[in-house]
Amino acid sequence: MxxxxxxxxxxxxxxxxxxxxxxxxxxxxxxxxxxxxxxxxxxxxSYGRAAEEMMFNDNRQLINQVEINLNNYLRNMMRISDAMYYNVIKQVDMKTDDISQELDLLYEVNKDSLVSVACFSEDGELISAAPVGSVKKNVDITEQSWFANARDKMENLHFSELHVQNIFENSNGRYYWVVSLSRGVELTTEGKMSGGILLVDMNFSGIRQIFTEINSRGVGYVYLVNSEGEIIYHPKQNLIFSNMLKENNKIASQYDDGVYEETFQGEDRTVIVKTVGYTGWKIVSVTPKKELLQDFxxxxxxxxxxxxxxxxxxxxxxxxxxxxxxxxxxxxxxxLKGIGVDQQPDIYMGGSLEIQHLGQTIRSMVDQLQRLTDDIVREQEEKRKSELDALQSQINPHFLYNTLDSIMWMIESERYEDAVAMVNSLGKLLRISLSKGKNIITVGDELQHARSYLDIQKYRYKNKFTSFFDIEEGIEKYRTIKLIIQPLLENAIYYGMEYMDGEGEIHIRAYTSGEDLFIEVEDNGLGMPQEQVERLLTENSETRSKGSGIGLKNVHQRIQLYFGTEYGLEITSEPDEKTIVRIHLPKTEEITPGEGGNRL
Structure with missing residues (x-):
């Protein structure tokens, strides 16, 4: 696990x-x-189920396509009816105006999908028709189902079942299978309103073409029935009309839209039903199960x-x-990599609208951050300078007090030459310590400061210790903050040499490694246990120097405040043998405020 x-x-x-x-x-x-x-x-x-699902999806897409095509076809017929009614019939007076020309024009424009267009009075009298102009003498228009439906429900559009339209005189003796679209209309005669019927006979070949094209694809077949279950189209409707073939059309017309499993004449099959808007017609897709398994x-x-x-x-x-x-x-x-490097980074603002907006937002944010950063940097510079000055100010009073006390003791003991030499060393030390108010000096000056300090201490501690300098050539040119070696020497003298009787040694080494600079102060004093070493850089009271009053923690903090937390002091010690304090600095010849970790 x-x-x-x-x-x-x-x-x-x-x-x-x-x-x-x-x-x-x-x-x-x-x-x-x-x-x-x-x-x-x-x-x-499960190949059988997969095949069934595939065929089902294909047939569902086909039936959806049939519905779309059929709806387009029917809506076209409705637009023809609307155009004839609203643009022609409602604009004329039947007593004085003739609408035959408009009917002929409408028929010519749509003759590929129309068989005829006609307008009748509410008594069944033909007012005008195209392309034929008269009704058969033995035909009673009022008995036609499409006429009766439109007359009974004047506000609706009515689609008839499939039938042969043979009410008009036809010189060529040819009659067409049609689906009739009828509606009740208002006729104006001498300013008076009366009822009428507008008939649009759709050529069944248009519907046949839609279904023939669909039935040429996929498995199974698709047919069309009206709300009464009468077949409008079937790929084998001639056989059905001649009673040579049966279809479950009456039951299918009662199905709601959806998918059904049924058994008809001993054959299992899947039926998909889709209702056509405006008409109540139902598109029925039939897929026999045996056909699904043929392509296993x-x-x-x-x-x-x-x-x-x-x-x-x-x-x-x-x-x-x-x-x-x-x-x-x-x-x-x-x-964005230029942020923090370039003062004005070129933020990319291309791509999609969202990315462009993001780029603009980031640019605005960068500008604001730049202004805020500048303000923060100035504040931090002032704050850290104050912190450094506060730490630095701890050195001079204590050190001067101890040194002047030693000079006074020499004068009182009439050791005038030693006092003069000590004053001379103190002068050199103070010159470097003051450094015209600068905190940054060269490593060479800092080492000279250490030499001057040791010279002063040697006068105070005769024969207590000997100092040795091992300095890498050329290291004097690098930069450091001042007064960081002196506290280390103080601790080496006061804690390492205090209880020794001669033979004390203090080694000062300065060397570089890669991009780093190291200064070590080693003494052969009493050393200390590891527990005390671990507390030196974290506690104040036990690590303060008896000389200047500034401890190792102070030096460690000053280095980190200026150069960053990766630099500072490292201490190793072995009891009764030695202690080494190592200063870790970056190797740099020039230091400007703001460079490095937390530098000013």
Whole structure:
């Protein structure tokens, strides 16, 4: 369990380190692969069900396409009816105006889908028609179902069942299968309103063409019935009308929209029903189960091919999408690298609208941050300068007091030459200590300060210790903050040499390593246990020097305040043998405020 958890954490760490483009591409591809693997496994485990689902989806798409095409066809007929009614009939007076020309024009424009257009009075009298102009003598228009429906419900549009329209005189003796669209209209005669019927006969060939094209695809067949279950179109309607073939159309007309499993004449089949708006007609798709199983073997091969192609295409598509998404973000990321380096970084503001807005927002934020940073830097400079000055101010009073006390003691003892030499060394020490108010001096000056300090202490501690300087050539030119060696020497003398009777040694070494500079102060005094070493840089009371009053912690803090927390003091000690205090500084010849970690 722990092994899997560790591996999971390693994987998460690896993923988090990758670029966005890689993550998007891999994520999309993995999602696609997982989906395809599941699909492939499902297809391999149940080919029959897969084939059924595939055929079902195909037929559902086909039936949706039939509905769209049929709706377009019917809406076109409705627009023709609306155009005739609202643009012609309602604009004329039947007593004085003739609408035959408008009917002829409307018919000519739409003759590919129309058989005839006619307008009747509420008594069944023909007012005008195109392309024919008279009704058969033995035909009673008022008995026609399309006429009666329109007359009874004047406000609605009415679509009839499929029938042969033979009410008009036809010179060529040819009659067409049609679906009639009828509606009640208001006729104006000498300013008076009366009822009428507008008839638009749709050529059934248009509907047949829609269904013939669809039935040429896929498995099974699609037919059309009205709300009463009467067949409007069936690919085998001649056989059905001649009672040579049966269809479950009456039951299908009672189905709501959806998918049904049924058994008809001993045959299991899947039926999909879709209702056509405005008419109540139902599109019925029938797929026999035996046809679904005929392509069992080909379905297996097709599934494998589809999975392979889909994965391949998905990989390329995912890569393309990932590049399109990640490239502008990558440019924006690269432009953000200038923040903190350039005073005015060139923020990328291309790509999509969202990325452009993000770039503009970041630019505005960078400008504000730059102003705030400048203010903070100035405040921090003043604050740290005050901190350094406060730490520095601890040195001079204590050290001067102890040194002047020693000079006074020499004068009282009439050791005038020693007193003069000590005053001379003190002068050199104070010159470097003051440094015209500067905190930064050269390593050479700091080492000279250490020599002057040791000269003074040697007068006070005759034969107590001997000092040795091991200085790398050329190191004097580098820069350091002042008065960091003296406290180390004080601690070496007061704690290392105090209880020794001669043979005390203090070694001062200065050397460089790479980009770092080190100054070591080593004494062969009593040393100290590790517990005390660990407290030296964290506690005040036990680590203050008896000489200047400034302890190792003070020096450590001053170095870190200026150069950063990666620099400072390192202490190693062995009881009864030695103590080494190492100063770690950056190797630099020029130091300007603001460089490095927390520098001023």
């Amino acid at each position: 722990n092994y899997l958890k560790n591996k999971w954490n390693e994987l998460r760490t690896y993923i988090n380190r990758r670029e966005l483009q890689f993550m998007l591409s891999v994520s999309f591809t993995l999602v696609a692969l997982v989906g395809m693997v599941f699909i492939g496994a499902f297809l391999y485990q 073997s080909s379905t297996k091969l097709m599934a494998v091919i589809i999975v392979i192609l889909a994965v391949t295409l998905m990989v390329f598509a995912n890569q393309f999408v990932a590049v399109r998404i990640a490239k502008p973000l990558k440019k924006l990321e690269n432009s």
